[in-house]
Amino acid sequence: MTTITLVTGASRGLGRNTAIHAARQRSDVIITYRSREEDAEAVVAEIEAMGRKAMAFQLDSGDISAFAPFADRLRAALRDTWARETFDHLVNNAGHGETAPFAETSEAQFDRLINVHVKGVFFLTQALLPLIADGGRIVNLSSGLTRMTYPGYAAYASAKGAIEVLTRYLAKELGARRIAVNTVAPGAIETDFGGGMVRDNPKVNEQLAGLTALGRVGVPDDIGPMIASLLSDGNRWVTAQRIEVSGGQGL
Numbered sequence: 158m159t160t161i162t163l164v165t166g167a168s169r170g171l172g173r174n175t176a177i178h179a180a181r182q183r184s185d186v187i188i189t190y191r192s193r194e195e196d197a198e199a200v201v202a203e204i205e206a207m208g209r210k211a212m213a214f215q216l217d218s219g220d221i222s223a224f225a226p227f228a229d230r231l232r233a234a235l236r237d238t239w240a241r242e243t244f245d246h247l248v249n250n251a252g253h254g255e256t257a258p259f260a261e262t263s264e265a266q267f268d269r270l271i272n273v274h275v276k277g278v279f280f281l282t283q284a285l286l287p288l289i290a291d292g293g294r295i296v297n298l299s300s301g302l303t304r305m306t307y308p309g310y311a312a313y314a315s316a317k318g319a320i321e322v323l324t325r326y327l328a329k330e331l332g333a334r335r336i337a338v339n340t341v342a343p344g345a346i347e348t349d350f351g352g353g354m355v356r357d358n359p360k361v362n363e364q365l366a367g368l369t370a371l372g373r374v375g376v377p378d379d380i381g382p383m384i385a386s387l388l389s390d391g392n393r394w395v396t397a398q399r400i401e402v403s404g405g406q407g408l
Contacts, residue, residue, distance in 0.1 A: 159183070159184070159185055159239075160183075160184040160185070160245040160246060160388070161184065161185045161186075161187065161235070161239060161241070161244035161245050161246070162176070162179040162184045162185070162186050162187070162244070162245065162246040162247075162248065162388060163186075163187045163188075163189075163231075163244055163246065163247050163248065163285075164176045164179065164186065164187075164188050164189075164248040164250055165188075165189045165216065165218055165248065165249055165250050165251035165281070166189060166190070166191070166218065166250045166251025166252060167186075167188035167189065167190065167197070167200060167213075167250065168188065168190035168191075168193040168194075168196040168197040168200060168213075169193060169196055169348070169349065170346075170348040170349065170350060170377060171250060171298070171343065171346065171348060171377055171380050171381065171384075172188070172248070172250040172251065173188075173196075173200050173377070173381075174377035174378060174380060174381030175248055175250060175380070175381040175384045175385060176188050176200055176204065176211075176381075177200070177203060177204065177381060178381040178382045178384070178385035179246070179248075179384075179385045179388060180204040180207050180209045180211070181207065181385070182385050182388065182389060183209070184209070184245070184246065184388070185209050185210040185211065185239070186204050186209060186210075186211045187211070187212055187213075187214065187231070187234070187244065188200055188201070188211070188212075188213045188214075189213070189214050189215070189216040189218070189227075189251065190213060190214075190215060190216070191215070191216065191217050191218070191251070194213070194215065197213035198213060200213065201213050210238060210239070212234060212238070214227065214230060214231070214234075216251075218251035218252075218273050218277040218278075218281065219269065219272040219273040219276075219277050221272075221276060221277070221280050224280055224281050224284040224285075225284055227281075227284070228284045228285055228287075228288065231244075231285070231288060232288060235288070242288070243288050243289060243290040243293075244288060244289065244290065244293075245289075245290050245292075245293045245294065245388075246293060246294045246295075246296070246388045247282065247285060247289060247293070247294070247295045247296070248295075248296045248298070248384060248388075249278045249281070249282065249295070249296070249297045249298060249320075250298045251273065251277070252273055252274050252298065253269075253270075253273060253350075254310075254313055254350050255267075255269060255270050255312060255313055256309040256310065256313075257309055257312070258308065258309055258311075259311040259312075262311065262312050266312060267312050270312050270313055270316045271316055274313075274316035274317060274319075274320060275316050275319045275320065275323075278297060278320055278323065279323060282295065282327070286331075289336060291334045291335055291336065292334070292335040292336065292393075293334075293335075293336050293337075294336065294337050294338075294339075294387060294388045295324075295327060295331075295336060295337070295338040295339075296338075296339055296340070296341055296384055296387055296388070297320050297321075297323070297324050297338070297339070297340050297341075298320075298340075298341055298342075298343070299317040299318075299320050299321050299324075299340045299341065299342040299399065300313070300314060300317040300342055300343065301342050301343060301344040301345070301401055301403045301406055301407070302314040302317065303317050303318045303321060303342060303399075304342070304401065304407070305406065305407035317342075320340065321340050321342075321399050324338050324339060324340040324397065324399070325397045328396045328397035329397070332396070337387075337392075337393060337394075337395060337396035338396055338397065339387055339395060339396060339397070339398045339399075339400060340398070340399045340400065341380070341383065341384050341387070341400050341402060342399055342400065342401040342402065342403070343375060343379075343380050343401075343402050343403065344365075344369065344374070344375055344401065344402065344403025344404060344406040344407075345365040345369070345374040345375060345403070345406060346374065346375040346376065346377065346379070346380060347362070347374055347375065347376050347377075348377060355374055362374055365406065368406055368407055369403065369404045369405055369406040369407075370404060370405025370406070370408050371404035371405055372404075373404065374404075375402070375403065375404055379402060379404070380402055383400070383402050387400075
């Protein structure tokens, strides 16, 4: 049976790459985007060109009030497009960066991070839980910054640390439904995250590459295939794990 994968925040970066690789593994794909509708539709078109079904929904992952209506729209789409009541894989990827020294981090910055990376993941997963098939998969995105430190990311890394704890609790509580739940923690990746700091700042790129065992920073194609592999039947016995994909950064 065809699987259906939902990837949040997939109009660009790691979310886009994950959606594409899920489709390459013969999954149909649903993506969400916050504001980049044109980019999201381009992802849908690329997946459809592979012969898979795809659709995009607008969703602000920091707006908890939007989750119940989104679940209703998703339920209708599953019935109308797939004649199904459930989907198989949820990848909680949507996120953003807020960079500031600890002493200068504002309450507004902190709240934005918590709303998207913690409350958003917690309550979106809760809202979608009735629609996730038994035997399904949930992958939550964390960060290598929960293991190593880099100035300016105290609030961001703390939010991601909360997600790693939540992952273990979800794995325990959803185990009876055979739903595997894992965390993927990317290292430094060349995307537009944080204003493209790793991708566009040669000094930062070189510095981080020097801290990485494999001698370079990552690219989206280092992450998307790994996440997609966790959704496959071959990894059905992997759950409650934090899997860092960083090329050996900070060893």
